[in-house]
Amino acid sequence: MGSPLPGLLIAASVVLSGLRWALPWQAGLVVLTLLAAALDVEAPVRPCLAALFVVAGTAPLVWGLARLEDRPPVPTERISGVGGGLMLTILAVLAVPRGLIDAVTRPDLIAALVAILSGVLAAAVRRSVVGQCAGLAAALNGLMLLAGLAGRDAVLAGAVALQAALLVVAFVCLRRIAWGREPT
């Protein structure tokens, strides 16, 4: 597939992961990649379903995170996130062989892996709980991309369950921490 979407998704995941205002942009790229892939495959139901779940999970999370106070990343966090993300991208490019893997083209698979790894990295290096949550949500979007394109139904169901769990914890736990009812 000659679409520039996977490349854009990789760049957005590496540079913007862990920023709450970047989450809708990243989720939009994931949805577009899924819909573009749905046009190419014989069974478009799973990619469309995954895109629907990305929208359904990201929209309330962005709304909730916007109401919490966030500390912008300090230079150390930025350097760790972007530098580590670039290194993980190079590793993913080297590790994924050329050619088709099931129904997934190589750029799509690399984009999904980079989105997952960059999100997990952002959740590890960001000190702000809002940034950590945004990183995890970005990684979940990457997992949803992987599940929608090449995974089995069990992976898609697991990703949806994880998204529901993230929403529950974010709305219960992060509000307590961010509003000062619990020590940060």
Added chain:
Amino acid sequence: MSIPPVSLPVLMPLALCWPFLSMGVLAACSPASARAAGVGLSAVGLGLAALAVALRSVWPGTPFAVPPGALGLLLPLPLLALFLACLSADMAPGRRGTGVLMHGLAGGAAVATACADPLSGAVAVGGVAMLVALATAVTRGAARAGWDLFRLSLSGILLAVPGAALLAASDAAGRLEGLGGLLLTVGLGTVAGLGPAAPVVLAAGDAVAPMALAPVMTAIPVLRHLAQGQDRIGVMALGLVTLWLMALSIRVAPPERRGRLSVGLMIGLAAVAAGAGGGAGLAGLVALLLSVALMGPLARQAGPDRHGPWDGSLAPLIHSPFLPFGGVVLTLVALCDVAPMLVLPMAVGVVVGSPLPVGGAVRTGWLGRGVTAMLLGGLVVLVLRGWR
């Protein structure tokens, strides 16, 4: 002469579903009888699981079966830990929810241990870890610990599931298979609190009671899957890092926390044994995880302000001629075959992480003496049969 397996298709579904049925029964019974009911139900669950292992039972049409070889002994270990926890727990009426949750955790761990498919197993392990993290996160006063645990578990699952999916891809080969194995190892290790994740899990364990059993419940299925994986070096490295993190923490920890940290140290050792593989490695893995299941529920009882059935640090048990020591020896034997360079760092780590008890000998209660007798009996079995 080998005994042919007895076909009893109901046994495995019953053994796996029993803890979840127990949850419903416990939630419905009166507070006065909750403790006795918990002990009885967990004993029945343990008996069913032991019977399923003895008969090598399978659940037809599903990936659930008793793990092959010596790994089959891991299946009843979560239920053994649950039974001991029920025996030793002080079930105040306000803690009934905790007791109910512990049965669900043990059931989830047994299901994940019995699952032969790495992908479904990773999802099941993730479910167990997420249940613990959710329970902690929504507990009043534990939001920060719960969030850290949730972040850790979710990160581990987000790495493990794509790793298992890549491994399961029909035409995956070479580097892609290597990447899948690495992601699965690191992800499952993170879920189980191995490697750099260990301090987070053990620190969160101070928050609420179900967390005390969380490392036990996640480590057993995780190491069962890692022992059959392909990334042996990665598993050994995770185990060694965990071993040293725990050993250094034990040196500076107050006496009341050493029991919990000793359990973490044994889980790290078990990961080294799982990575080493072979007959001795698998026997060592089973011995160490059996020790973890026996001592994990009691470790949270330790402390100067607690006078439960087990008082004092568990760290000296590593040095004692008991089951953990047998597991250490078997792990060393397995390492000599596979990676002799790692023998020295492992042995030094065990010595560093086993300080002498503070303020005299370790005192034991009736349950502690019973567990000690079982550990000693285990050593005899290991000596007689474990080397083969």
